[in-house]
Amino acid sequence: MAQAGDLEQIQFSCSICLDLLKDPVTLPCGHSYCMDCIEGCWDQEDHVGVYSCPQCRQTFTSRAVLGRNTMLAEVVEKLKKTGLQAAPPAHCFAGPGDVVCDFCTGRRNKAVKSCLVCLASYCEVHLQPHYDSVPLTRHKLADSTRNLREKVCSRHDKLLEVYRRTDQQCIFLLCVMDEHRGHKTVSAAAEKTEKQNQLGKVQELREAVDSLTRSAQAAAEDTESIFTQMIRSLEKRRSELKGVIRAQEKAALSQAEGLLERLEQEIAELRRRHSELEQLSHTEDHIHFLQSFQSLCVPPGPVHLPTITVNPHCSFGDVKKVLSDLKVQLEEACKNKFTEILQTGLYRNNYFTVILFFNIDCVVREKYSGTVELQVWAVPAVAHPAWDASLSQGNSSNTVVPGQTCCTTMPSSLIK
Template sequence: MAAVRSEDQFLCSICLDLFTEPVTTPCGHNFCRRCLSQHWDTSAPCRCPLCNELFHIKPELRVNTLLSGLVSQFKQEAGSRSEVSKPGEVSCDHCSAPKLKALKSCLVCLSSYCESHLQPHLSVPGLKSHQLMEPVDNMEDRMCPQHHKLLELFCRSDHSFLCTMCALLEHQSHKFVSLKEEFDQRKVSLQQTQQQSRHMVKQRRQKIQELQSSVQLSQRAVDREKSTGLQAFSALIKSVQRSRERFIQELQEKHRHIQTQAEALLQQLKQEICELGQRSTEAEQLLRSEDHLHFLQHCPALPPTGLKDWSSVRLDLEPFEGTAARALTELEENLKETFTEEMKKLSKPKHKLWREQQFAVDLTLDTNTAYVKLSVSNDLKQVHHTDQRNFPDSPQRFSSFLNVFTKQSFSSIKGRFYFEVQVKDKTIWILGVAKESVERRNNQNTLTSNYGYWCLHMSVTGKYFACTEARVPLSLKRVPQKVGVFVDYDEGLVSFYDADTADLIYSFTGCSFREKLFPFLNPSGNAGGKNSAPLILTAVEK
């Protein structure tokens, strides 16, 4: 009886894998030669990795040929066992136990074959014509239960599978086709369905991104409105606090005034009480005297003179009355004024450029399209005109205009995009988007919308124009330092903004885009150094 070998018997305890060139230590433990050598090279003195026995002299390592042979045999047996069919796999119908995994099934023989039993179908001429397919179970299910013939046809009238006898006897008036024809048609239909499904999945993923972006934008809008509202409420609260402080201060000042009056009166009363007390003491002493002359000489005047009549003395409390009402009236006026000021701030029209900025793209300039005397920076973000030739001729290169396209293009698939260009210190410039097919060489046309350019132009006179067919002069509130460009391909919209103030400069509407659009820059001539500053593609600060 063959011994059953376990993989654990042939595992190296260092690398935990099957032995490679197994060697044995003097203490009887086995390891891969390389594993044990590396272990001893990194540790001193030499010890067995398993039992930790110390070897004063490093043992000479020799391959254990018996163990090496057993490992090789185990690997071969494991490899052959891997071909045996597993649960859920189709097994060969012609193998005795153990049954090997089937590689193909024959639709003619209605059997499944492993690699060795399949060979006749690959070499015998009579079997080569048999139709082979990926292995399947239950080949009898492919037979007609009524006529015991192969199911080869599909009835489109009642959607059932037929053999040739079924077609002749029971489905003569029906429309039927071969399984391959139905398979091909269904496959094409399924591929179209799959393509539609992928498109719908893509649309839904885009909608998920849109909704997630909307949630983020909603949070940003909440934060902005919260900040704006809190500033307004803070201004109103401060106005209330100031009125409250003035109200309390006024009451305290009136109270201090009354208190000062009362203290003065109290001082007078105490003075008179003291004087009256002294007179009363002197009168008591005289009343005890029996000396008529002394009594009459010192008897005070009756009634006492020089004293104040206190019966009509009152503290005036009327100033307190109405203080709260007057304070609230004053507060009402202050709140109205503050409220009006804050409403003016809130009602001031502002363009929300952040809606466009969410479609910001990172652009780089394409030197293969740049006019020969343009200079493009190493990071492909800046461009200016020079007096020397910097690029060789190329079919893609502009030869009539000082243009340079970006490497990135946009179409209906990408939909909307936004970018910003720094125009600071420039005296002449043109920028915008252009269709891919614009004439680039020996062009006598102009950079206008009727020739495939949608752009903004600052002229040498400092005036601004939208480059429509008739060129529209523009009146700007301020000289822009940075221009933002937003394009909605599907809506046919190209808008230009002052990126610092979010003010709309001009919009091309109702445009018809039927090909790729390329952002482009035109820094114009350097004008003897007066226009030497570059146009710069800048990162968008959202």
């Protein structure tokens, strides 16, 4: 029967606090929770604007109006009255590192909640009076925690309720009227909310910096890829132009070599005739002289030689001039485009607006384009050294005055 009771308790337990449902509400997806538990979860999702079920993760674009499930509440009340949750299973015994129940005797059970009014921790069994007794239901319960005495004022033996910002300590309300009169104080809940907001803004800053880092890395990779493609394109054009020059050189040399070969043949023929005429002039045979002289005196056919102009320096001067002009145009285009990139890209997008608070170095207010705007609300007693170095290297005309703004770059060491 105990196992059946445990099963009943699990079926009617809130999956957030793991206790029996208190003021149960049912979401559109069909899962049920304590009203305070699901409201607390959704309060943390307000900044996102999308709400989800903690179990099935079904999302809702608008925050549903939650109403108490009366039938389910009556069933849970009957479970409490029938005592189905009286005996905890064996796995509820406290183990090493667990917070133990202050009311168990013998082998103690694991505490599931701590009461900030009773200053004691309770297992599921001994916690039940806090749900059944009307006076105890007003007590504030929290997750089980150790050292509850640290939450009590040593002088008044009362729960600490106020946060003293002057020296960053938690005190009891009556302490404000005594030795802490005139100190700047707020409620512990208000200070917790402000600290959480500050931590949230610091997280936003880290995420913004991570986004900036990823964006810069992507831009650097794109730049490397594009310049590599440009270099390859220029190298291809250079190779093609060299090929054209070499082809023209080869054609001109081939033409010149053919012409030179013809000239050498004509010169050889003339030398041969000159030699034969020289021999013929010494012959005594008149008939042979006349017959041979007639054939040797026939002039060779006319040789039509093209006009050849040889430039001792270079015959590709126009190519050099065109390439020089192209180089100048390319350098000018690169210079203009780089200036445009620097003015419209890098200098406008990657800075953040930052606020200095008294108890924290910096948190981001919102992301802007242009410069880093520092809203100095209060100058801390110990400033971050990176800020001093950054401000001293910036515009000397910027004077840091509480309540006013100044512009400087944000040290990356603050967000590491």
